Amino acid sequence: NAGVTQTPKFRILKIGQSMTLQCTQDMNHNYMYWYRQDPGMGLKLIYYSVGAGITDKGEVPNGYNVSRSTTEDFPLRLELAAPSQTSVYFCASSYSKEQYFGPGTRLTVT
Amino acid sequence: AQTVTQSQPEMSVQEAETVTLSCTYDTSENNYYLFWYKQPPSRQMILVIRQEAYKQQNATENRFSVNFQKAAKSFSLKISDSQLGDTAMYFCAFMKDGNKLVFGAGTILRVKS
Numbered sequence: 001n002a003g004v005t006q007t008p009k010f011r012i013l014k015i016g017q018s019m020t021l022q023c024t025q026d027m028n029h030n031y032m033y034w035y036r037q038d039p040g041m042g043l044k045l046i047y048y049s050v051g052a053g054i055t056d057k058g059e060v061p062n063g064y065n066v067s068r069s070t071t072e073d074f075p076l077r078l079e080l081a082a083p084s085q086t087s088v089y090f091c092a093s094s095y096s097k098e099q100y101f102g103p104g105t106r107l108t109v110t
Numbered sequence: 111a112q113t114v115t116q117s118q119p120e121m122s123v124q125e126a127e128t129v130t131l132s133c134t135y136d137t138s139e140n141n142y143y144l145f146w147y148k149q150p151p152s153r154q155m156i157l158v159i160r161q162e163a164y165k166q167q168n169a170t171e172n173r174f175s176v177n178f179q180k181a182a183k184s185f186s187l188k189i190s191d192s193q194l195g196d197t198a199m200y201f202c203a204f205m206k207d208g209n210k211l212v213f214g215a216g217t218i219l220r221v222k223s
Contacts (some may be wrong), residue, residue, distance in 0.1 A: 031209050042114075042201050042213030043155075058210065090155060094209055097143050101155035 002026055004102035006091050012108045013081040021076040021105050023091030031094045032074040034058075034066065036087040037104075043090060049074055081109045112137045114204050116214035123192045124222055130177075131187045131217050133202030139163075143205040144178065146187045149216070150198040158200070161185065189219075197221045 007022045025032065030051045035043035035058075045058030049068040063085060065077040074093075078085060086109045092099040113136045123129035135144070146158040161169045161178050168176050173193075177186045189196055202214040 033210075035211075040215070042203075042215050043211070044213070045210055048210060059212075088153065092155075097205060097209065098157060098160065099209070099211065104153050 004091055004093055004100050006089075006102035006105050008105060009103070010106045012110065013078075015081060015083065015109060017081050018077070018079050019081070019107075021078070021089055021091075021107075023074045023076065023102060024072050025074075025091075025093040025100070026072065027093060027095070027100065028071060029093035029095045029100075030071070031099075032068065033092040033094075033099065034064070034074070034076045035090045035092065036060065036085075037090060038087050046076065046089075078107075083109050085109050112139075112204050112206050112212050114202055114212055114214035116202055116217050118217045119215075120218045120220070122220040122222055123189075125192055125194060127192055128188060128190045129192055129219065131189075131200050131202075131219065133185045133187070133214060135183050135185065135202070135204045137183070137204065137206075139206070144176075144185045145203040145205065145211070146174070146176070146185075147201045147203060147213075148196075148198045149201065150195075155201075159187065192221045194221050194223060 004025045033048045034046040037043045047066040049055045089105045091102040115134045142163045144161045148156045159171045173190045199216045201216045203211045
């Protein structure tokens with residue numbers, strides 16, 4: 001039981017490039033989430049999903065897209081990367097109130 | 111909009127002593143959940159303790175306990191018998207509709223030997 005896994009762990013992007021952050025959970029959780037954590041700050045919700053085929057915006061969705069075709073996977077797509085998207089990205093999942101977090105992806109856009 | 115405020119950017123405590131981290135929140139809801147998360151240097155987010163707003167009894171998990179004051183919208187975390195492994199960033203979080211978490215800015219806790 002691996003829990004929530006994220007790939008890659010680290011990535012450096014050039015301005016204008018695109019990439020997909022992968023997130024997979026093996027706990028059969030319906031809810032999945034993407035957060036970003038800027039230096040010295042708390043996490044902010046980007047997008048979330050309450051089940052396969054259903055996604056919705058969180059607090060800071062601009063510049064990102066998501067899809068949820070299966071229960072297990074919830075990829076986050078960055079189009080036209082900008083320096084403001086330099087952050088640590090966390091994926092999480094839950095079936096009730098407790099959220100289980102992945103190890104995070106550190107993304108730098110230069 | 112719900113907000114979570116942690117007024118202590120940094121705290122330090124001697125090993126084996128007790129420390130309290132503060133958190134206040136703002137909401138008009140009556141039923142909600144509150145959490146404390148720990149983020150050590152590894153950056154893994156670890157749930158420390160949770161409190162349901164409808165429960166009057168304060169939650170306790172081993173050396174960790176909370177002081178939940180619903181009317182004052184206050185949710186402090188007390189760590190007893192502090193250990194070096196408690197050194198981390200601690201986040202207070204409020205759960206709103208749809209299981210969405212709103213986090214405070216965090217408090218860095220340093221446990222000194």
